[in-house]
Amino acid sequence: MLRNSRSEILVALVLIAPFCAVYGLVFVYPTIKMLLLSVTDAPLIGPGEFVGLDNYTRLPGERRFNTALWNTTYFVILSVVPGTIVALLIALGVNRLSGRLQALVLALFFLPYILPVSVVYRLWDWTLNFQFGVAMHVLDWFSIPRIPVFKTTTWFMPAVAFVTIWWTAGFSILLFLAGLRAIPVEIYEAAALDNAGRWNTFRKITWPLLWPVTALVLTIQLILQLKIFDQVYLFSFGGRPNDTMVLVQYVYTRAFVSNQGGRAAAVAVTLFFIVIIVSVLQFQLLRLAGNSGKGDDK
């Protein structure tokens, strides 16, 4: 018995060794290096002097760090919950269709998701360009003054959040549809027999049974949007990059524009912990909410 389990352990070790090696090489080792880098004044390339926690203690006083922190938070607020609601509504709508029509409508909603971010940027930049954008001519028809969407701080984040939802909703819709299809039809039939209205059916059956999927979508969205970079970087190009800065962009700017590897690493580590803490917290909260929902049903 003992020998048997020992050889099993050996086989297991051999089997997971490649994964451990790759994981250690491309994740654990760089992460440790980054932690070490964040307590030095190293430039982008080459070593630096040990400076203790200076790179961290100076962060709260850096105006661009604060801007980036606020903008990231603002973006998360604008995109995570609204994006999930939009995806849920579309999924509910698509679910009512059937056959070829359903496939077609689903494909239409999913289409933006397959576009690379550069194409998304070009599309919306052309649409919303202040001088030549199509949308500006629509505003002209209604005699509404043109809006320099990506050049003012008022419109920048809402616009980028809107574009992001347009771009990424397709994936959440798929998840929701899978969740909706997993709900047994019998439950709805029973509800119909009991003369339950559409709203009651949704509130008492669909919503609680779909909750695990909703929680998953919210968590994926949260982690994704905390790490926002591409769209903000592209749309802010030449505009007001320092005012519309987000955290990952701040890491990039410190490292590649200002040539301060140590300080960039400190921001990256900070963001790393923010993502962990916020997502764990959110997941726990969602679980609690889910449990209390179930409690009501009993």
Place this chain on the structure above:
Amino acid sequence: MRNILKIGAGALAALGLTVSVAQSAETVLWWDFLGGGDGVRMKQLISDFNAAHDGEITIDATTLEWGVPFYTKVQTSAAVGEAPDVMTYHASRIPLAVSQGILQEITTDDWSAMGMGQGDFAEATWDAVTIDSKQYAVPLDTHPIVLYYNKDVLSAAGLLNDDGTPKGMDSREGFTATLQALKDSGSIKFPLGSVTGDGNFMFRTIYSLMGQQDGELMTDGEFLTGDNGDKLENALGVLAEWTNAGLQSTYTDYPATVALFTSGEAAMMINGVWEVPTMTDQHAAGNLFEWGAVELPVIFDHPSTYADSHSFAIPANAGKEMTAEKRAAVLEVMSWVDKNSLFWATAGHIPAYAPVTNSAEYKAMEPNATYSPLTANMIFDPKSVFAGVAGPMFDVMSTYFVPTLNGEMDPADAVADIKDELNDM
């Protein structure tokens, strides 16, 4: 038998030939960031060079993405000894590069080997590649900004001098009056097409206007000391005034500005000389009005124009010593391209090598010859590791220029914030 001998001799000769070629041929790895219309012209120059040095030197050229990507790649590749033998470099980026130790000095011996020296370049240009009285690059050109104008529109509004240049180029009042007259003529949408949506770009205009008042961004490592802040405020003030009076396009990004001008919706445009080929080509195709380009108007005390310089630099490859033969080949590349840069001038840039700009051929080139005297009034970026195209100073400026130039922010507030933030760096 004779035939066999012949073949044998031929083969031997061919073998001998290839051996001698292999011995003398040097391949020079070349990186540049010239992706636009000027990139096409540089490729032409490179193939001309290769043809002229057949069997001796071959340039193996690669074009990379302009800006941060290029400079990051240079830095990382030099650190591991994988940088090219020669590369294009912005003079404004040299202070940072020298502090990172990624450029080799161009020594006195190198200069004499190339047959060039300080006397062949404008003072400001030579100074721009010099750190602590050592040179780190060979200037190829200077690329200032100029004022483009639509001759048809200006002439119809009676705003052209006899020599075909715009009126009112000598004072703030005069130039504003010209803009106002263009607006009143009602024939165009904007008197001046301005890249007001891109603060990075506007740095060039605003720094020029500061230079017209002898303003300096950086003195002794401090930003905007003394009355330099006021001078920046003046510069922003005049541009904000044009916006408020409806004399220039607002929130316009770079491509849109060029489009406004070439479509005739904007009568004038301040832009880099690198747009000259765009205009020349469109005009040759019959798609463009009569146009011209002149030195910026004198808004303040005296003429002054911001310029940067494309130059050639030799990367300091870590742990990889360059052979004497390779270095000689690289020097030949740099000096040959400089001495043949008349063709480069068709890209709009002003060749840095004075014998070229002094030649009769260059003086016959238009509009290049009209604006090239501005080299006497050029100013370059302050020598700081924060300076340079796509550098951190650009980002700070940009953030405040866009709201100020579009009437969202008061110039005085912008200057106060810029000062704080620059000194934060």
